Amino acid sequence: xxxxxxxxxxxxxxxxxxxxxxxxxxxxxxxxxxxxxxxxxxxxxxxxxxxxxxxxxxxxxxxxxxxxxxxxxxxxxxxxxxxxxxxxxxxxxxxxxxxxxxxxxxxxxxxxxxxxxxxxxxxxxxxxxxxxxxxxxxxxxxxxxxxxxxxxxxxxxxxxxxxxxxxxxxxxxxxxxxxxxxxxxxxxxxxxxxxxxxxxxxxxxxxxxxxxxxxxxxxxxxxxxxxxxxxxxxxxxxxxxxxxxxxxxxxxxxxxxxxxxxxxxxxxxxxxxxxxxxxxxxxxxxxxxxxxxxxxxxxxxxxxxxxxxxxxxxxxxxxxxxxxxxxxxxxxxxxxxx
Amino acid sequence: xxxxxxxxxxxxxxxxxxxxxxxxxxxxxxxxxxxxxxxxxxxxxxxxxxxxxxxxxxxxxxxxxxxxxxxxxxxxxxxxxxxxxxxxxxxxxxxxxxxxxxxxxxxxxxxxxxxxxxxxxxxxxxxxxxxxxxxxxxxxxxxxxxxxxxxxxxxxxxxxxxxxxxxxxxxxxxxxxxxxxxxxxxxxxxxxxxxxxxxxxxxxxxxxxxxxxxxxxxxxxxxxxxxxxxxxxxxxxxxxxxxxxxxxxxxxxxxxxxxxxxxxxxxxxxxxxxxxxxxxxxxxxxxxxxxxxxxxxxxxxxxxxxxxxxxxxxxxxxxxxxxxxxxxxxxxxxxxxx
DNA sequence: AAAAAATAAGGAAACGTTTCCATAAGGATG
DNA sequence: CATCCTTATGGAAACGTTTCCTTATTTTTT
Numbered sequence: 181x182x183x184x185x186x187x188x189x190x191x192x193x194x195x196x197x198x199x200x201x202x203x204x205x206x207x208x209x210x211x212x213x214x215x216x217x218x219x220x221x222x223x224x225x226x227x228x229x230x231x232x233x234x235x236x237x238x239x240x241x242x243x244x245x246x247x248x249x250x251x252x253x254x255x256x257x258x259x260x261x262x263x264x265x266x267x268x269x270x271x272x273x274x275x276x277x278x279x280x281x282x283x284x285x286x287x288x289x290x291x292x293x294x295x296x297x298x299x300x301x302x303x304x305x306x307x308x309x310x311x312x313x314x315x316x317x318x319x320x321x322x323x324x325x326x327x328x329x330x331x332x333x334x335x336x337x338x339x340x341x342x343x344x345x346x347x348x349x350x351x352x353x354x355x356x357x358x359x360x361x362x363x364x365x366x367x368x369x370x371x372x373x374x375x376x377x378x379x380x381x382x383x384x385x386x387x388x389x390x391x392x393x394x395x396x397x398x399x400x401x402x403x404x405x406x407x408x409x410x411x412x413x414x415x416x417x418x419x420x421x422x423x424x425x426x427x428x429x430x431x432x433x434x435x436x437x438x439x440x441x442x443x444x445x446x447x448x449x450x451x452x453x454x455x456x457x458x459x460x461x462x463x464x465x466x467x468x469x470x471x472x473x474x475x476x477x478x479x480x481x482x483x484x485x486x487x488x489x490x491x492x493x494x495x496x497x498x499x500x501x502x503x504x505x506x507x508x509x510x511x512x513x514x515x516x517x518x
Numbered sequence: 519x520x521x522x523x524x525x526x527x528x529x530x531x532x533x534x535x536x537x538x539x540x541x542x543x544x545x546x547x548x549x550x551x552x553x554x555x556x557x558x559x560x561x562x563x564x565x566x567x568x569x570x571x572x573x574x575x576x577x578x579x580x581x582x583x584x585x586x587x588x589x590x591x592x593x594x595x596x597x598x599x600x601x602x603x604x605x606x607x608x609x610x611x612x613x614x615x616x617x618x619x620x621x622x623x624x625x626x627x628x629x630x631x632x633x634x635x636x637x638x639x640x641x642x643x644x645x646x647x648x649x650x651x652x653x654x655x656x657x658x659x660x661x662x663x664x665x666x667x668x669x670x671x672x673x674x675x676x677x678x679x680x681x682x683x684x685x686x687x688x689x690x691x692x693x694x695x696x697x698x699x700x701x702x703x704x705x706x707x708x709x710x711x712x713x714x715x716x717x718x719x720x721x722x723x724x725x726x727x728x729x730x731x732x733x734x735x736x737x738x739x740x741x742x743x744x745x746x747x748x749x750x751x752x753x754x755x756x757x758x759x760x761x762x763x764x765x766x767x768x769x770x771x772x773x774x775x776x777x778x779x780x781x782x783x784x785x786x787x788x789x790x791x792x793x794x795x796x797x798x799x800x801x802x803x804x805x806x807x808x809x810x811x812x813x814x815x816x817x818x819x820x821x822x823x824x825x826x827x828x829x830x831x832x833x834x835x836x837x838x839x840x841x842x843x844x845x846x847x848x849x850x851x852x853x854x855x856x
Numbered sequence: 857a858a859a860a861a862a863t864a865a866g867g868a869a870a871c872g873t874t875t876c877c878a879t880a881a882g883g884a885t886g
Numbered sequence: 887c888a889t890c891c892t893t894a895t896g897g898a899a900a901c902g903t904t905t906c907c908t909t910a911t912t913t914t915t916t
Contacts, residue, residue: 194896207893229631230571231872234901255593274612293567532866545863569902573871
């Protein structure tokens with residue numbers, strides 16, 4: 181591994197001069213600039229960013245903490261974030277927590293020890309104590325939360341209006357004449373779940389339809405969860421005519437269950453998902469769902485992060501995105517008409 | 519940010535002593551150990567791994583270079599790799615290249631500059647010059663390739679036998695009586711593609727079925743590619759009775775195209791995929807496919823990597839996995855019988 | 857009881873950069 | 887022509903660790 185020292189010797193200048201031309205800082209004459217650059221090329225010098233990081237207190241890396249990259253929602257998000265981060269010169273450490281707070285705490289420690297310039301959390305649990313602790317111990321470290329709110333903490337939030345999204349999903353179903361609408365939700369510890377449930381209730385309320393406890397299920401955001409819970413739900417005597425799934429993954433499970441029971445979507449069962457992930461167009465019939473503007477959100481998260489790092493000041497900023505209904509083929513009027 | 523110096527002062531010992539107890543190296547008495555540990559706790563000391571990295575020349579991080587995390591195959595792989603790496607104390611830098619060699623080169627430089635302890639490449643292109651160059655410049659840096667072979671380079675490879683997989687897929691189709699079998703492949707620059715194609719030809723040959731150029735397509739491993747190419751394929755007069763898709767993603771496209779043309783799977787068209795990704799069970803009818811043992815491969819890749827790092831010696835090792843046929847619902851005899 | 861080995865702890869160099877400070881030469885300003 | 891910028895470069899400290907070396911004390915061995 182060739183160092184700046186050797187480059188300096190080769191070019192017959194001091195190491196400070198080498199550093200200066202490589203960082204384009206301070207003054208250097210054209211002549212020495214050339215000498216240095218050709219020495220760099222000759223020795224194939226590759227500066228050590230870890231030494232630089234040590235001095236500058238800037239690692240140019242970000243931590244990204246998500247539940248699970250296998251979940252299509254997070255892989256879409258991660259891609260955008262990685263892309264945008266990279267275009268600003270940052271690398272990202274990927275951390276999968278499975279929503280396990282213990283695991284999350286360990287990752288946070290590690291990330292801090294490795295000197296990341298900021299941490300992005302996606303979909304933390306409600307009242308995640310780790311984040312609180314992090315902010316307490318390292319108030320200067322930029323943090324942005326995607327899809328979560330921490331009113332008491334000084335950090336950045338980029339969120340989607342889940343209650344509005346759920347409300348739009350429900351209104352669509354209600355407008356089609358459905359009254360017996362179930363909610364198959366995900367992890368109840370999660371903002372997404374509680375807010376989507378809120379939107380569900382709100383829409384029902386507005387139309388004066390009584391809230392039926394048997395039609396409301398919380399479990400996890402996995403396909404399997406959607407499948408198992410829907411199967412139980414659809415085997416009841418008074419099965420719902422429509423299901424609002426807490427996410428597209430859950431909707432995949434809903435499809436599976438319905439198919440297994442010989443219930444046709446959308447003729448006998450309308451389904452609305454949430455996220456507008458890749459799944460939505462893979463399913464047959466294609467899934468009507470609520471579009472979370474995931475790219476825009478990831479992009480915004482990075483912008484905010486980079487700004488916070490550059491300006492070295494931590495303020496609280498919350499940006500809210502509104503979701504839209506994407507109508508495809510999985511819903512129908514209660515009479516079986518389009 | 520509290521440093522080891524402050525801990526030393528608090529505990530009334532030297533910094534070398536603090537370092538020793540924290541690293542459990544050398545001798546320390548119980549008494550001083552306690553003093554140090556309580557000082558650490560009191561000051562909430564969090565050692566800087568970047569300083570340690572600088573001294574030890576070990577960052578405890580790995581670079582992972584993949585085409586695209588949104589591709590379900592890579593998100594599954596990435597998850598396993600991240601998990602296993604983490605359990606060995608390593609973090610991973612995620613890098614998406616979109617198979618762009620320029621982008622890949624940039625990532626490699628960055629990773630080296632950041633002092634990663636090793637780099638894992640998944641699905642590099644055939645004769646990827648970047649990897650060659652990397653090995654030339656930094657022969658000491660452990661590299662493991664997933665799904666690719668570089669006979670001339672001293673690095674580790676963990677691969678699936680793609681030709682065997684393709685052969686198994688084809689034999690299944692042939693055993694069902696199919697003769698007009700198309701191959702809708704992915705990126706032709708890729709090992710996976712060329713080897714799967716080889717298996718395709720081999721099986722055809724063995725049964726004495728002439729190779730039909732019109733039935734062989736290379737494009738990309740994306741859904742869209744599978745969709746577009748299949749659509750053209752199925753609109754021919756002499757359309758195939760079966761399709762061997764180069765990956766499950768491509769198979770998703772095949773399904774879409776078939777559905778649009780009113781061709782039933784499996785009654786009118788048998789389909790076999792490759793990978794056994796999440797998609798396989800989401801599709802309806804569920805996809806018969808070739809299972810790539812992705813978890814085992816990722817796990818093995820990390821084991822090899824960790825061993826190479828620990829033992830500080832670079833040898834060439836190739837581990838080969840064999841894929842299996844997973845029969846589900848997307849194939850049928852040519853007569854439309856099961 | 858003397859010598860050797862094991863235990864314990866501190867000092868200081870080193871890792872590879874960046875950056876502040878000092879020095880110096882040349883050009884502009886009054 | 888003295889003074890002051892501007893340009894150009896080098897020296898050295900600093901970043902926060904680890905580790906080697908030294909010294910001192912205690913324990914074990916002969």
